[in-house]
Amino acid sequence: MSSKCQELQELRLSVIPNGHASGTPFYVESASGAMIYDADGREFIDFAGGIGVMNVGHSHPKVVAAIKDQAEKFTHTCFMVMPYESPVRLAEKLSAVTPGSFPKKTLFVNSGAEAVENAIKISRYYSKKQAVITFENAYHGRTFLTMALTSKVKPYKFGFGPFPSEIHRMPFAYCYRCPLGLKYPGCGVACADYLRDFFIGNVAPETVAALIVEPIQGEGGFATPPPEYFPKLIDICRENEIIFIADEIQSGMGRTGKMFAIEHWDVVPDMITTAKSLAAGMPLSAVVGKQEIMDIVHPMGVGGTYGANPVSCRAGLAVMEIFEEENLLSRAEDLGKKVRKHFEDMQNEFEVIGDVRGKGPMLALELVKDRESKVPASDEAKALTKFCADRGLILLACGNFGNVIRTLMPLVITDEQLERGISIMRDGFAALRDTK
Numbered sequence: 556m557s558s559k560c561q562e563l564q565e566l567r568l569s570v571i572p573n574g575h576a577s578g579t580p581f582y583v584e585s586a587s588g589a590m591i592y593d594a595d596g597r598e599f600i601d602f603a604g605g606i607g608v609m610n611v612g613h614s615h616p617k618v619v620a621a622i623k624d625q626a627e628k629f630t631h632t633c634f635m636v637m638p639y640e641s642p643v644r645l646a647e648k649l650s651a652v653t654p655g656s657f658p659k660k661t662l663f664v665n666s667g668a669e670a671v672e673n674a675i676k677i678s679r680y681y682s683k684k685q686a687v688i689t690f691e692n693a694y695h696g697r698t699f700l701t702m703a704l705t706s707k708v709k710p711y712k713f714g715f716g717p718f719p720s721e722i723h724r725m726p727f728a729y730c731y732r733c734p735l736g737l738k739y740p741g742c743g744v745a746c747a748d749y750l751r752d753f754f755i756g757n758v759a760p761e762t763v764a765a766l767i768v769e770p771i772q773g774e775g776g777f778a779t780p781p782p783e784y785f786p787k788l789i790d791i792c793r794e795n796e797i798i799f800i801a802d803e804i805q806s807g808m809g810r811t812g813k814m815f816a817i818e819h820w821d822v823v824p825d826m827i828t829t830a831k832s833l834a835a836g837m838p839l840s841a842v843v844g845k846q847e848i849m850d851i852v853h854p855m856g857v858g859g860t861y862g863a864n865p866v867s868c869r870a871g872l873a874v875m876e877i878f879e880e881e882n883l884l885s886r887a888e889d890l891g892k893k894v895r896k897h898f899e900d901m902q903n904e905f906e907v908i909g910d911v912r913g914k915g916p917m918l919a920l921e922l923v924k925d926r927e928s929k930v931p932a933s934d935e936a937k938a939l940t941k942f943c944a945d946r947g948l949i950l951l952a953c954g955n956f957g958n959v960i961r962t963l964m965p966l967v968i969t970d971e972q973l974e975r976g977i978s979i980m981r982d983g984f985a986a987l988r989d990t991k
């Protein structure tokens with residue numbers, strides 16, 4: 556018996572290129588809060604949030620109303636031709652909710668990668684320097700510059716080179732697999748001090764425009780540095796007049812229980828890139844930075860046809876209101892505590908879970924063949940996500956070896972939905988253990 560999902564899958568294979576692949580064969584009909592419903596009437600609990608985009612939940616009535624209202628008024632004039640109110644108001648909000656009490660300005664563009672591109676463009680213009688420091692296991696996007704900044708070769712970079720030059724890659728504070736072979740706290744967070752050696756062996760600081768870093772690495776596996784890491788790193792940047800850019804495209808907008816993850820380290824970046832949950836699924840990204848840096852570019856030097864789209868910006872303003880009215884940051888903190896407790900219990904029960912890490916509800920489980928060798932359990936992670944999807948839970952893997960399970964569920968998930976999702980995960984881990 557053919558189903559709507561099967562029908563769409565067959566048509567898709569003949570009209571959509573293989574490169575734009577999907578993790579599941581279920582075609583979405585509708586979604587609400589933390590639930591997704593497919594074209595054949597199946598329901599799914601969403602622990603993925605469309606890769607961290609749905610922090611306020613699917614089809615939040617406030618977001619839907621803002622989008623409808625704006626669409627009825629106008630959908631586009633191009634901000635560079637005739638401006639309008641919503642990006643101005645949203646920029647004002649972003650100045651208030653990002654770390655740092657200095658004057659700031661915000662550039663709106665469309666995707667995370669485009670925000671990163673612009674952050675680097677502006678940094679180079681301001682500093683009159685060219686080099687950029689990025690990290691092992693970093694992910695910054697799929698355009699040429701952001702592919703160059705990204706670490707993992709397959710599937711992100713393979714076959715697409717050559718890439719832009721002047722990109723230099725440092726080891727990251729991935730404590731579970733320390734790149735320097737050390738152990739926290741005895742290590743003294745040598746991986747941050749290593750930036751000084753990096754200037755000797757890799758790139759002269761006089762030529763470095765910016766250092767770009769994810770406070771918690773997203774696609775790279777949710778590596779979460781110790782408290783001393785970013786304060787040390789930013790001090791070295793300051794000493795060498797290097798612009799510190801926090802890429803908060805995945806970790807920002809309340810994902811970790813704070814508006815921006817870097818606040819957990821009490822560090823104030825020069826620039827922040829944000830996207831994903833900024834506009835609840837409408838394409839919108841932003842570079843928020845110190846006014847003197849952001850203002851350096853000549854008129855029309857940055858922008859784009861769709862940048863600061865009015866429908867997206869209205870959705871962004873609705874998101875900001877939802878955070879305030881529904882107290883989403885404290886909800887996120889509470890959710891994070893619940894998920895962490897479940898994950899730590901699971902780690903006690905299932906040998907395959909080598910590490911539990913993250914902040915707030917941006918949490919991950921790293922799966923290993925055994926805890927001694929730490930050989931990545933990539934097939935097990937794949938089997939787990941499939942097991943869960945088949946039973947109605949959407950779960951994402953990440954990490955260089957695809958062996959890290961991460962949570963990016965809407966922050967508005969109910970306790971009942973959370974418990975159901977966790978119970979499916981638990982069944983999945985039990986099934987893995989039983990088939991070993």
Ligand SMILES: Cc1ncc(COP(=O)(O)O)c(C=O)c1O
Nearest residue numbers: 666667668694695696773804805
């Ligand atoms: C940290 C980070 N930077 C940049 C990007 C790229 O964003 P986009 O896919 O919107 O271009 C992502 C996407 O996952 C991300 O997680």
